[in-house]
Amino acid sequence: MDGQLSFPRQHARTQRFTLGSPRSFTVSPDGARVLFLRSRSGTDRQNLLWVHDLDEGTERIAADPAALLGGGAERLSDAERARRERSREGSAGVVGYAVDRAVERVAFALSGRLFTAEPRTGEARELPVEGPVVDPRPSPDGEHVAWVARGALRVAGADGSGERVLAGPGEGEAGGSVGYGLAEFVAAEEMDRSRGYWWSPESDRLLVARVDDSPVRRWWIADPAHPDRRPAEVAYPAAGTANAEVTLHLVGLDGSRVPVEWDRARYPYLARVHWSAAGPPLLLVQARDQRTQLCLTVDPSTGATTVLHADEDPVWLDLFPGVPVWTPDGRLVRIADEGGARVLMVGDRPLTGPQLHIRAVLDVTAEDVLVTASAGPEAEAPGLGEIHVHRVTELGVERISEGAGVHGAVRSGPVTVVSSLSPSAPGVTVRLLRDGKPAGTVLSLAEEPVLTARPRLTEAGERRIPCAVLLPSGYRDGDGPLPVLMDPYGGPHGQRVLAAHNAYLTSQWFADQGFAVVVADGRGTPGRSPSWEKAIAGDPAGVTLEDQVTAVRALAESFPLDLGRVAIRGWSYGGYLAALAVLRRPDVFHAAVSGAPVTDWLLYDTHYSERYLGHPDEAPAVYAANSLISGGELSGAARENRPLMLIHGLADDNVVAAHTLRLSSALLAAGRPHEVLPLSGVTHMTPQEQVAENLLLLQARFLRRSLGLD
Template sequence: MKLSKIIFSLFFVATTAVFAQQKEITLEEIWGGTFSQERLESLNSLNNGKEYIILNQDRDAGTSSIDVYGYESGEKTRTLVNSSNLEEISRFQGYELSDDESKILLGTQVEQIYRHSSRGIYFVYDIPSKTLKKLTDKKIQEPTFSPNGAKIAYVHDNNLYVKDLASGEEVQITSDGKKNEIINGITDWVYEEEFAFVRAFDWNANGNHIAYLKFDEVEVPEFSMDVFGADLYPGASTFKYPKAGEKNAEVSLHIYHLKEKNTTAVNLGDYEDFYIPRIEWTNNPEILSVQVLNRHQNNLDLHFVNSANNEVKLILNEKDKAYVDITDNLTFLEDNSFIWTSEKDGYNHIYHYDKSGKLINQITKGNWEVTNYYGFDPKSKTVFYQSTEDGSVNRTVYSIKANGKNKKRLTEKEGTNSADFSADFSYFINSFTNTQTPYVFTLHDAKNGKLIRKIKDNAELLEKEKAYGFSPKELSTIEVNGNELNMWMIRPSDFDPTKNYPLLMFQYSGPGSQTVSNTYFGTNDYWYQMLANEGYIIASVDGRGTGFKGAAFKKVTQNELGKYELEDQIAAAKKLGNLDYINKDRIGIWGWSYGGFMSTNAILKGNDVFSMAIAVAPVTSWRFYDTIYTERYMTTPQENPTGYDENSPINHVDKLKGDYLLVHGTADDNVHVQNTMRLIEALVQANKEFDWALYPDKNHGIYGGNTRLHLYTKMTNFIKENL
């Protein structure tokens, strides 16, 4: 829908709507969970493909259970374990089932470390005998069953261990692990955050080899954060954090042989300053796949390593002028041929290679993106995936034969569809949402997408919302700088096109991101509804650099983070400001993290367009951010100093004219509060007035207790006072 069509529709809505007395929404309701959507509990399919299991928590009784349900009936058929029947533990927070489904690993006292990592006390429950054994008295990380369920490998204090469950024998594989020096079997901070994985070891199919990564981070610079707490003297959290252009951990690959009880180091070749973002054993128990990425992240090698002699063979090479994305889509078939996803033709698609790396065929193709690869059914030789074939703001589920033929659309409704398949790919549970519909969960036949049964919807939420008279989130496009950009807009429920409204824009804008999608309200959307009822129009525009419109659109920002994205936000604001019902002198913008970087630049470089901005946890110079993320898009500061500095808000503080609110958590291990402190100092020295707030001991998410309520109250008041 073009912008001109939006304007026409506004008059239609305004002249046909009849407004009754509406209930006013409050921040307390929003952050108190009044509008929470019902979700389907995290489920895992059993091997039979006919049943799935769910972890249920009985908060009143303080117990946990893992219950089995039938796909077709939805009825509970039995319980695998209930903590009320266990003497040693009252409840558990997570679980893992062994491959043969005879044992369950139960996690208790689990504590978060960083974004993905945690440690806890673990027990092994034997289903046939109904017996429970503590794995170890130590708090450990990433416990993982061997393929036959006889052993468990785990990490404690940066060392890798294996325990035999029958004999109780524990073997310590490594002994050099030490905090802030050597890590075995789990990733360092920057790998965890940017390559999105923690467990850096993998069992082979026979359970007689474990491949693992070792990180030597002795020479990586340390970052230290004050932790204020409640004691008389504050403490400090010190960890290795490689900032752009600085020394990374040296990573190496090793294979431990359980029978021989020895370890061999694998020489991957003549690489300098490289990453190993994924290791995974193939279906051949002697062949390990290893992905090696150069520091610029524009050259990816897929190697096969023969564990018998450590022979390394290059199977596949992927190059890109900008960067190559890392995924978990690599799937090995019975003959050790493999599925791979790539943007090499300009859009993300699925490819099939033989075991030597020769291309068999490109399975999907077209000017659209594969957004999720669900898996391969060996019986029907069918690939299941999610894509943007229905438009970049939508998601649809498809199946296609491995030869690229017989493609079937498995979901019918236009919006955002996401599938969870049974183990044998006979069923899938579809979650569906669009701008008018909160999540609906349904069960379907995977052969043709036929509806089997309805599972759960949010009809009660829709009924509750009627009293508030919320405005719709309207999707459209806006032509900016030669591109049709996706946009949503929320207007006051009593919108009058003859009136003049202030505009608040929200964006994130980071590479490959998306804020404009055909989905129902999130928590922030209810805040926007509240602001709309206060007389504001809220809009979001996904500019160049965002995702799901092809590689060229996404990678245009390479080496210039913040340049083209800002140009698009400024141009979109100007175009919206020219509409009769928007006050071009009252346009604000806000964002969090990358979005805070953008909103800060907007109030500085776009000071003739934006009169107000809020930045939460912003990057203020890419020199302060980590190597993997920053260098992927910017190379190093040594190679690209102007790219770093010309788009850094710190270097443009003299341009501040409007009202600016800066917010950060002091314990942000991701975007360090250093970013905000350096910007504050620059603004002070430029004698610029602004508002700022720090949240003690809060991380990048700034939450806990009343923190979010306090933050959004502060932002709401700032908007009402200044926009």
């Protein structure tokens, strides 16, 4: 690697140092093989499917996109492009795959075509089927493969024979508004449900979601840089408007079809589906206000559902990865907020207490449950920013991840794959354990950053707000106070203060431009306690902004912070928070860079906006108070004008560009100077190399100029 390569260029060309890093692990039940995705280098966007043989300690390629496509370029369908945007997938090649029960057959899509691979032999081939193929999945017995093409769920034999439509739009369902087998927008964007069909354990039928988005309001996203192109039509369920209608059907390979019945009027959100040999299918359905939800069992012969468990919360109910699920002996596994803590429940018993804050369920066996957790409200050693993997049994809890850091795991049979991010070293370390003992590693090919992040993790103020402070690399005690750059996300689902080196690389680069950078995770961010996350209900603007102010003022007592020169930058919720800061608290914040901000929650989606603000018909004042446009921030001559740069991708279909354009119009009408940087062809992600590189450079120049450093 060129030793003179700048960090912004390296950061962009490596897609934030994710390229070349192994991910998406699957372990065969016999413990013989581990499948994973990885590109050939830290600058190669194309993922290959690899197999690690534990007995031989070797790696081999199971599927090479370049060979399978004959060197041709990938062409993505609109459905596949939307799936990747929802999952924030910026790489290419094999970006996802599915396996049969024995991990003997793998299915994946390339350029809208269906491929299968056999990990044991290394043979991969294309199945000549109807496309463009989206989300292919083998049956558990490996005898069939299902996929979605043009709104229909299709199936064929594992050799491609006998292709047919299992569920597709019928008469009166034309026009593209009805589809089978894919997740609707809010499920993929907000519920962490990316799938729309599930095989039965016996491989003879599937649960298939039917999505009718005809009730959803249509928006059109144009590309002003190309006025000759038609605008893209998007079915976007904005707060207070209609969602897609989602139903579920049991569809047999023999052509049978049975509707699954539940009270969809009261519980319209299909949040989770689980089907295993341990019990009947499980559904988790939510009310629109997300304060009640039901865990249902499904009778596979009739489609009738029975309430297995009901949850209520006066604020909202969170959704968690990996649950609900059965234990092998038929007990329900779930995560619940009990007694001020987030605990693991097996049957009617909590198996963890306030020492742990459960994040996800990774695997369930007859002996234990594998989970990830951070320190709970009563932990003896909090381990700021750490997430660990634990084995939970009836007798207690055992931590299996080692050392400070952020850890995750995948397990099957005797083998566990533990992925670890360390605060002291860049990149990911992947350890293989067999029966709890070291059995090898998986190599990362990610590039090593040209700079070293040096965060100091601490807590600020009486609320003990988790923070990271980064000073310039050459800073010495006695050099004097530094201008401050707050660098938060600051909202739901976005923990930034993590015990992981690469999480702070961009912040360190900004620090090296002459700032003391502060990353603060105030109330509303995940990983601490249920009450911490839910404190923003009805007032995310006031609560999250207050904690940023508290953090910077408290930290100034211990770090060289010049409170007369404080800037803030952020993207998405962080962009909202940055613009809010200079508009509502110009006495504290003196400049802001606001990227892709939500400026009016009426323009954001139902499941997210209504969780935190309520339904706009019932709480119009709450929406007005949390809006950057109608919240009062733009009125009042006494408010000082602070430099504000607004950045937005014009192709963004998540936080649409109307957010920034409407705020800019309101600022102009109020006589408030500001800058707008529109990004043609850019979505909510910024994977384009030149765009990502120059965005960092332009932000640094703006911030230095605004705070008088240049």
